[in-house]
Amino acid sequence: MAQLQLSNLRKSFGPVQVIKGLDLGIADGEFVVFVGPSGCGKSTTLRIIAGLEDATSGTIALDGRDVTRARPADRGIAMVFQSYALFPHMTVADNIGFGLQLQRLDRTVVAARVAEVAETLHLTPLLARYPRELSGGQRQRVAIGRAIIRNPKVFLFDEPLSNLDAALRVQMRLEIARLHQRLRATMVYVTHDQVEAMTLADRIVVFNDGRIEQVGKPMELYENPANRFVAGFIGAPAMNFLPVRLGGGRVDSPGLAPVAALPGKASAVELGLRPEHLAVASGPEADIRGEVELVERLGAETYAHVRVPGQPADLTLRLPGETDHRPGAPIAITVDWSRAKWFDADGRVV
Ligand SMILES: Nc1ncnc2c1ncn2[C@@H]1O[C@H](COP(=O)(O)OP(=O)(O)O)[C@@H](O)[C@H]1O
């Protein structure tokens, strides 16, 4: 269907450069998820791909054809927005079929395509309704239907589920995954939701301040983040960071029992420990000692927030659901050192 290539893409609004040279290839049929903090340029990049915004410089190629200056309608790209952007005075059927009606296709052809798309998205019983008569999830499905009916080469989704409540988000996430499996279309999806990114993506692109920090499969980013930014951004609850001093062959950090320095880590100034790589010590030996400050019970698992004397921030531990930790109680922690990450003063993994 469609291979997408962004080359040295830049965008400035007035004097402010917000996209600072993106290079990214997206394979045919791939599901790529953009993540990154608010304002880092995810939506702007999508809008440039769609043609809703002009690139200041750089190129976008679709199947090898330069579409950087092509009109949005000529790109074969459909975009689904967080706000749905449905026409309030049109029925579901007309909202879905509008794009085809504009192309002056025969009414019966349009109706048949609308029926087909509605079936796919479980909207058949709702075709005569107006957007105001729909739930948020149903509105989002109509917005997706409007994109599907055009048979686009590329689907762009900008935080499509963030207006939905939690249960519906999970359901729609599965529907989008199914849609991708069925259509095999190239999809670029923006989200700030960790779980959406990890579960939907073939590859995740981590943005930061108009640049790409790292591109990789979800588990690659989780297990081998290139730097502190990616390490802190991927994974929820987030990685714990402890300042360290290395000297005399030892790692030194407040509250941390002396550990032998690992070879090759001499330039490390920070230690990264994921909450799931910390455990409650079962014997007298412990790597870290602290005091439980807060316990969050989620059912299947429990997060314990632990104050460690001398550490700038609490440590978060991801524990099994059934734990009897209480605020104020001392806690001894062991570290899975094989999973520890070390960062130098520039935030690079060492
Ligand atoms: N039309 C615009 N005019 C000026 N600045 C803009 C415009 N659109 C976006 N920006 C700025 O560009 C930056 C990136 O925005 P955006 O792409 O929407 O971020 P994200 O989607 O990652 O949250 C932000 O600093 C934003 O304020």
Ligand SMILES: [Mg+2]
């Ligand atoms: Mg955005």
